[in-house]
Structure formats: C-alpha cells, structure tokens
Amino acid sequence: MPVKLLGTVALLIIVTIFCGFNAGETFHCDVNLLFYTFKDVPVFLTILISFFVGVLLMLPFTLGNAKHRAAQKAADAKARQERAAAKSRAKADAQAKKDAARAARERKAQEKRAKKHPETAAKSQATAANEVPVIKPEQTAAK
DSSP states (O other): OHHHHHHHHHHHHHHHHHHHHHHOSSOEEEEEOSSOEEEEEEHHHHHHHHHHHHHHHHHHHHHHHHHHHHHHHHHHHHHHHHHHHHHHHHHHHHHHHHHHHHHHHHHHHHHHHHHHOGGGHHHHHHHHHTSOOOOOHHHHHHO
8 A cells, every 4th residue: 555655646746746847937926934935936836845745744644554454453363363262162161061961961871770770780880981081171280
C-alpha cells in the first residue's frame, strides 16, 4: 500500500506542476505568513506546497497505521492459537472423563457378575489384569 500511496502523491505533484506552468502569468497571489508576506507567488506553487506539507504531515500516521494493523494481526493469531489449544485440552479432558466413567461402569458390571456367578469371577479377574491402565493428567504432572 505505501508504494501505491507514494505513486499517487508523485503523480499529483507532476500534474500540479504541469498545470501551473501552463496557467500563464495571470494567476498570482500574495502569501502572508504572519511575519513576512510573499508577493506575486504563482497559485500553482501555493497549491503544490500546501499539498506537499499535508502529505508530509499525514504520511507518518498512514505508515504507522500499517504497523499497528500488523501487530494486531499477530496478537489475533496468538489468541486464536491459545483458544485452539484450550479447546483441544478441554476435548482431551472430556474424553478422559468418558473413558474413566466407562471403566468404572465396566468394573461395577464385573463386580455384579462376580457376585452372581462366583465360578466365572476368576476368569474375568484374569482378563481384567490384562487391561491397559488409564493414565490421568494429574498423574503425569506429578512425575
């Protein structure tokens, strides 16, 4: 964007100079700067200088705004990553809770079956010993 802006400013200055040289000798004015008065200044020159001063005064704000937008985009991207990480942690926690609840239901069901049929309890205990233990997040943090 700054390249387009600078190109537009340069084009406007060139057009103003071209129009000023073609205006002739009739378009002159006096410019009063409080302490000094410039006599017979061409009108195109006053327009060109005022335009150029305006560009110089606004250019830092225009370029500074681009830096601000870039910093805002970086902050937004970081916030998006943090939200995604929090969402994935919440999803993992929910899955761990579901797995723990399922394991607890299975243990209760096995206990009920063991009470009803004591002879098959030995077989189910052997298969329970082969199960993979569930690792909870607080167990891994303690290590």
